[in-house]
Amino acid sequence: MADNQKKQIPLRLSTKLYNQIAAWAEDDFRSVNGQIEYLLTECVRQRKKNGKYVSEELDKPLDIEIE
Template sequence: MSEKKKQIPLRISSKLHEDIASWAEDEFRSINGQIEYLLTECVKWRKRGKKDMAGQSGDNT
């Protein structure tokens, strides 16, 4: 069974759209696929950062 995906409206500038479209073409993805990939990677990066920060003490001395 495939994962149910949410649909969201997204408004971006023409320049950002052009940049993402070019990047998507370079990586053989659709624009939607590229946006989903970038968001997924960003969330993974943020979660890793929080795990790294959780292991640190608050003392910077």
């Protein structure tokens, strides 16, 4: 696959997480897909920079309150 091609993958998100990402994407003038790609890119960039993930608690269940 060439570098300029994008790989499609199925992704399942909880409704709460999807809604939070969708709101964030709207704030940043991105699509939900674009926001997810941006967030993943930033996480990979951070890991390459210091060898750590963004959070030590990355694998803990997400507890989000939606108003």
